[in-house]
Structure formats: structure tokens, C-alpha cells
Amino acid sequence: MLGAILALSARSAGLAQNSTPDLTTVSLQDLMNIKVTSVSKKEEKLSKTAAAVYVITQEDIRRSGALNIPDLLRMVPGMDVAQVDANSWAISSRGFNDLYANKLLVMIDGRSVYDPAFGGVSWDLQNVPLEDIERIEVIRGPGATVWGANAVNGVINIMTKSAKATQRALVTSGAGSETTVRGLAQYGGKVRGNGYYRFFGQYFNDRSMVNSAGNRAADEWHSPNVGFRSDWDLTPRDSLTVEGDAYQSHEGQTVNSFLSLTPPFVATFNQLTRATGGSVLGRWNHKFSDRSDTSVQAYYDGISRDAFGLHEDRNTLDFQFQHHLALGARQDIVWGLGYRLDSFYIRPSYAVSMNPPSRTDQLFSSFIQDEIRLSDSFWVSLGSKFEHNNYTGFEYEPSVRMLWSRNDREALWGAVSRAIRQPTLEDVDVRVNSRVFPGPGGLLALASTFGDPHFKSEDLLAYELGYRIQPSLRFSVDLSSFCNDYHHLRTVGLADPFLESSPPPLHLVVPTIFSNAMHGDTYGAEISSTFSAFNWWSVSPGYSWLKMNLHAEPGSLASAGYQLAAGDSPQNQFQLRSYGNLPHHLEFDPAVYYVDRLPNQGVASHTRLDLRLGWRPREAVEFSVVGQNLLQPLHFEFGSHGLTQPAQIRRSVYGEITWRF
Numbered sequence: 143m144l145g146a147i148l149a150l151s152a153r154s155a156g157l158a159q160n161s162t163p164d165l166t167t168v169s170l171q172d173l174m175n176i177k178v179t180s181v182s183k184k185e186e187k188l189s190k191t192a193a194a195v196y197v198i199t200q201e202d203i204r205r206s207g208a209l210n211i212p213d214l215l216r217m218v219p220g221m222d223v224a225q226v227d228a229n230s231w232a233i234s235s236r237g238f239n240d241l242y243a244n245k246l247l248v249m250i251d252g253r254s255v256y257d258p259a260f261g262g263v264s265w266d267l268q269n270v271p272l273e274d275i276e277r278i279e280v281i282r283g284p285g286a287t288v289w290g291a292n293a294v295n296g297v298i299n300i301m302t303k304s305a306k307a308t309q310r311a312l313v314t315s316g317a318g319s320e321t322t323v324r325g326l327a328q329y330g331g332k333v334r335g336n337g338y339y340r341f342f343g344q345y346f347n348d349r350s351m352v353n354s355a356g357n358r359a360a361d362e363w364h365s366p367n368v369g370f371r372s373d374w375d376l377t378p379r380d381s382l383t384v385e386g387d388a389y390q391s392h393e394g395q396t397v398n399s400f401l402s403l404t405p406p407f408v409a410t411f412n413q414l415t416r417a418t419g420g421s422v423l424g425r426w427n428h429k430f431s432d433r434s435d436t437s438v439q440a441y442y443d444g445i446s447r448d449a450f451g452l453h454e455d456r457n458t459l460d461f462q463f464q465h466h467l468a469l470g471a472r473q474d475i476v477w478g479l480g481y482r483l484d485s486f487y488i489r490p491s492y493a494v495s496m497n498p499p500s501r502t503d504q505l506f507s508s509f510i511q512d513e514i515r516l517s518d519s520f521w522v523s524l525g526s527k528f529e530h531n532n533y534t535g536f537e538y539e540p541s542v543r544m545l546w547s548r549n550d551r552e553a554l555w556g557a558v559s560r561a562i563r564q565p566t567l568e569d570v571d572v573r574v575n576s577r578v579f580p581g582p583g584g585l586l587a588l589a590s591t592f593g594d595p596h597f598k599s600e601d602l603l604a605y606e607l608g609y610r611i612q613p614s615l616r617f618s619v620d621l622s623s624f625c626n627d628y629h630h631l632r633t634v635g636l637a638d639p640f641l642e643s644s645p646p647p648l649h650l651v652v653p654t655i656f657s658n659a660m661h662g663d664t665y666g667a668e669i670s671s672t673f674s675a676f677n678w679w680s681v682s683p684g685y686s687w688l689k690m691n692l693h694a695e696p697g698s699l700a701s702a703g704y705q706l707a708a709g710d711s712p713q714n715q716f717q718l719r720s721y722g723n724l725p726h727h728l729e730f731d732p733a734v735y736y737v738d739r740l741p742n743q744g745v746a747s748h749t750r751l752d753l754r755l756g757w758r759p760r761e762a763v764e765f766s767v768v769g770q771n772l773l774q775p776l777h778f779e780f781g782s783h784g785l786t787q788p789a790q791i792r793r794s795v796y797g798e799i800t801w802r803f
Contacts, residue, residue, distance in 0.1 A: 192543035192555035194622035207754035207768035219684035220668035224780035227789035229363035235296030241783040245294035286539035286561035305338035316798030336375035351789035360412035388420035419445035433468040451491030630658035662692035709742030729756035743781030
């Protein structure tokens with residue numbers, strides 16, 4: 143089917159006017175020279191980075207037809223994106239996928255959105271307007287040397303456009319079979335001097351999906367959010383950025399949970415989740431010279447959320463200082479200091495509680511990385527992050543990276559890195575009641591899982607090797623491979639039963655406790671390529687392969703089921719995206735994604751086809767129609783997790799108009 147579509151596109155595009163944009167130069171020549179900052183916290187060419195980096199550009203975003211950030215991440219080889227229901231996703235890199243995948247660090251303009259209470263990222267709350275994203279830099283593999291704890295299997299840095307680049311007004315409006323309404327209104331302007339600003343307001347309402355019984359699920363979702371960004375050139379050497387946002391989110395979920403010690407004990411029911419929050423960030427950059435510059439960043443992030451009967455208030459203050467210094471002709475040093483304060487209050491629910499319910503954690507950090515040019519074609523980067531947290535004390539995360547490159551079109555690189563997944567509040571303080579069953583002597587028995595106050599950091603030693611080449615202006619290939627060695631992975635183990643009288647009646651608690659009783663290794667490879675067959679058509683295939691082996695420690699009481707977590711991530715993934723420019727300012731952009739089965743989740747393999755047809759009669763106006771999941775009416779992408787019941791993803795069609803004036 144796709145081959146016939148592409149053939150028809152090629153035949154039609156042969157009649158395109160000479161004014162058709164040259165996709166060859168846009169997607170290849172510029173891509174190899176694009177500047178990225180997420181690998182070493184300083185600008186460097188993509189072609190000269192010693193890491194598995196993938197950049198989602200603004201053009202990729204515009205032509206993807208995606209309505210959210212998770213759908214954008216599907217195009218990254220080695221990134222596992224699985225939608226759980228209408229408002230939640232499981233997203234990870236190089237294995238260990240979960241609804242709260244805790245080995246992936248995600249940032250928006252340098253502000254971490256990783257959840258220090260439960261781990262992972264609440265993707266439903268990351269609703270940056272896609273029109274304002276400059277690019278998304280994705281590192282597959284450790285990034286802990288500069289970014290610190292939790293940058294274990296990858297780093298995602300979402301970078302928004304400067305206010306100067308978004309002047310005047312922007313309005314988008316759309317609707318479809320799964321989205322009843324979606325809209326964005328934005329205005330950007332200039333103030334006296336060299337200051338620029340933008341304000342936006344955004345709203346969407348997504349319909350519910352389909353549950354396992356084939357009925358309408360209870361996962362409908364709607365959310366308004368507002369935000370601003372301002373950029374100031376204070377002097378020729380000083381610049382200031384201030385940005386912020388505020389949001390609300392109302393989401394439905396189907397929950398299967400323990401309720402009480404009286405019948406029915408455990409029930410399946412629908413529940414509304416509410417969240418409100420916001421953030422504000424300021425960053426000052428000062429340039430001493432072409433060889434020395436500093437950056438000071440501070441932000442506040444707060445959230446109040448009600449989910450699963452549990453109420454969470456969390457406030458975060460974060461401060462970062464960074465200095466970039468070039469020494470002589472061969473050394474380039476980046477170093478910095480950081481401080482983070484997290485304050486929590488979590489009111490217990492029917493199944494989940496924290497002991498104590500409130501807590502304040504501090505994180506002190508510093509890092510240094512030195513890039514040494516040993517010759518005109520060979521570089522070595524040495525560095526480490528040093529941190530002190532309230533759970534495990536002092537931690538270090540060093541790395542060695544090497545790169546050989548004769549020119550901007552070819553590079554061979556390798557790396558050895560250590561990274562840690564820092565314990566969360568859940569790991570040490572949580573209690574989760576799961577089920578009731580008959581106990582000895584007529585007592586009720588309650589199965590509960592407890593956190594471990596002595597929980598250790600999970601740690602990784604990673605070995606990576608990669609090669610990228612652009613043999614011609616029309617063709618590029620990027621290959622990376624890895625072998626990861628994990629220790630102190632989280633499991634649950636048995637503990638001694640005890641009697642408990644509160645809440646009544648008297649009952650026997652049969653506990654399990656979090657522990658670090660598993661180790662394992664993963665290895666795999668990822669390849670991506672871009673081929674511009676003609677000036678009006680390009681195609682980008684990608685493939686990733688992953689193998690996971692997890693083992694309980696000898697003599698431990700770790701639950702053997704945790705070893706099956708290797709089956710939560712697909713072994714094979716394949717994607718094929720195409721951009722085609724047709725006559726009369728039309729754009730045709732198909733994309734195919736294949737995801738292997740998830741044996742531990744009971745989820746079959748599936749193939750997803752997305753199609754976008756766009757029309758740009760002039761630069762300021764754009765119409766688009768997008769079809770998603772077109773090959774099957776319904777399919778699961780992930781299984782149940784904890785209390786949340788999954789839903790089936792439906793075939794959908796969506797239309798949108800964008801107007802800039």
C-alpha cells in the first residue's frame with residue numbers, strides 16, 4: 143500500500159514547479175552541521191558529537207502530523223513509545239519501559255520534568271505548543287556526566303524558540319475523530335530596546351478510547367494551559383531569558399485497586415484525575431570573550447495533583463551555574479555547580495501512602511568535562527558529575543568519550559560511562575496495599591509492598607560505539623551500538639508477616655519490600671538514515687534491536703516476576719518516514735512504524751501507518767489533514783500498570799488550520 147502511494151507521489155511530483163524546496167540540502171547538509179548542546183552543555187556540531195544523538199527539527203515537527211510530544215518521539219530509532227490510554231504513555235530508551243520509566247531524564251529548556259517522588263515523567267503535563275519547539279535533542283545512552291542522576295538510558299532536551307523568532311500573531315484550530323477541539327492563540331512582540339516576548343493560550347479536549355471489552359473507556363482528557371517567554375539582549379555580552387507556564391489537566395482513568403478491609407476489598411472503577419501546576423525559569427548568559435562564557439539558571443516548579451485517591455503537593459527550586467572555557471588551542475572545559483530543593487506533601491489514599499507524608503530533599507552537585515584535541519582528527523572527552531543526595535549520600539558519574547573525524551561528513555566514536563538512578567520517595571517511604579485474602583485462624587491477610595529506607599541507587603556501566611557518515615549530499619547513515627551492565631536494580635522481596643489493628647479489623651500484613659536484588663545486561667544497535675532521492679522527496683528509515691537479560695541475585699528472595707520486565711520493551715522496532723512536495727503547494731508525508739510484541743505485557747506486535755496531507759497556499763497559512771493508526775481499527779500498545787487499566791488505541795483522522803499574521 144505504501145509503495146503504491148509513494149509511486150503515485152513520485153509521478154505527480156515530477157510535474158512540480160521549479161520553486162519546490164530542495165529537501166536534499168535542508169535535511170542532510172544542514173543536519174550534519176546543526177549545533178547541539180545536550181551532550182556536553184556547549185554548542186557543537188552534530189557531526190562531531192561522541193554520542194548517539196538524534197535531532198527532531200522544527201520541520202520534522204511541522205510535517206509529522208503529531209499532536210503531542212510522545213508522538214514526535216516515535217521517529218527516534220531506539221526510542222520505545224507506547225500509549226497506555228488517552229492521557230498516559232510509557233516512554234523509554236534502550237529498555238526498561240514502564241508507565242513511569244525511571245531511567246530517562248527529560249528537560250524543557252534545561253528544566254527537569256523528571257518526577258522525584260515516583261520516578262519517570264508525567265507526559266500528560268508536558269504540553270508545550272509544538273509550534274514553539276525549535277528542536278528536540280535526544281541522546282540514547284547515558285548523559286549523567288553533565289546532567290546527573292537519572293540520565294541513565296537517555297536524555298531528552300526539548301528546546302523552545304526564542305521570543306525573537308515568534309513575532310506577530312499565530313492561531314491554530316483543529317478537530318477530529320478523537321480530538322473534539324484543539325486550539326492555540328499566541329502573540330509575540332518587541333519592547334523598547336532589545337527585548338522580545340510572546341504569550342500563548344492553548345486548549346484541547348480528547349475523547350476516550352476503547353477498553354478491553356470493546357466498550358468506551360473512561361479516559362477522556364481536556365487541558366488548558368498558558369505561558370510566556372521573553373528574551374533580552376541586555377548588553378553586547380549579556381542576555382536574559384525569562385519564561386513560565388501554568389496548566390490544568392482533567393483526565394479520566396479506569397482503576398483496579400484495593401479499597402478497604404471490608405467487602406468488596408478490591409474493585410475496578412472509573413476515576414477523575416486533576417492536576418494544576420506551573421513553573422517559572424530565568425537564565426542569564428554572560429560572554430567574557432570568544433573563549434569564555436558563563437550561564438546562571440534558576441527555576442521554580444510546583445504541582446498539586448489528585449490521582450488514585452492520593453493528593454500530592456510538590457515544590458521544586460533549582461539553581462545551576464556553568465562556565466565554559468577554552469584553554470589554549472587543544473582544550474575545551476565546561477564545569478558547573480548546582481543545588482536542588484524538593485518539598486513533598488502526599489496525603490494517603492485508599493491504597494497508597496507515604497511514611498512520613500511530608501519530606502524535604504536536597505541535592506548538591508558539581509561537574510567538569512574536558513574535551514582534549516589530540517590531533518586534527520582525534521578528540522577525547524573526560525569528565526564526571528559529583529552529587530550528594532539525601533538517600534544514598536555521595537555519588538559520582540564519570541565518562542570517557544573518544545571521537546575520530548577527518549571531516550564534517552564522517553565520524554567514528556566510542557564511550558564508556560557510569561550513570562545512576564537515584565532513589566525516589568516511592569523507593570524508600572511508600573506503602574501500597576494490593577489485595578486481601580483469608581489468613582490463618584480466620585484473620586484477614588493484607589498483601590502490602592513497602593519502601594526500603596536503605597534502598598541503593600541503581601547503577602549502570604555503559605559501553606558504546608558509533609559511526610556516522612554522509613557519503614553524498616543525498617545520503618547519510620548513523621549507526622550506534624551499546625552494551626549496558628546494570629547492578630542494584632529494583633525488585634521486591636519477602637519480609638516477615640506482622641499483625642496490624644489500625645485500620646480495623648485486626649489483620650495480618652503479609653509484606654514485600656523493595657530491594658536491590660537484581661542485575662542484568664542489555665545490548666543492541668540502532669541505525670537511522672536519510673535518503674533524498676529527488677529535490678522534492680526524501681525518505682528516512684530507522685531500525686533498532688534490543689536484547690535484555692535480567693537476573694535475581696543468588697540467594698535473594700527477589701520476586702522472579704521482576705526478571706520478566708525484559709518483556710516490557712520490544713526487541714525489534716522499525717520506522718520509515720517520507721516527506722514529499724507535490725504540485726500546487728501540497729505536501730504528502732506518510733510514516734510507518736513497526737513495534738515488536740511485548741511478551742510480559744501480553745501485547746502483540748503491531749504496525750502503525752500515519753499519513754499527513756498539507757497545503758500551504760502561502761507562507762502564512764497552512765491546512766493539514768492527518769490520519770493516524772490507519773491499518774487497524776483498534777490495538778493495544780501497552781498492558782496494565784499498577785492501578786491503571788490500559789485502553790485500545792483507535793484509528794483517527796484530524797484536520798487543522800494554522801494562520802500567522
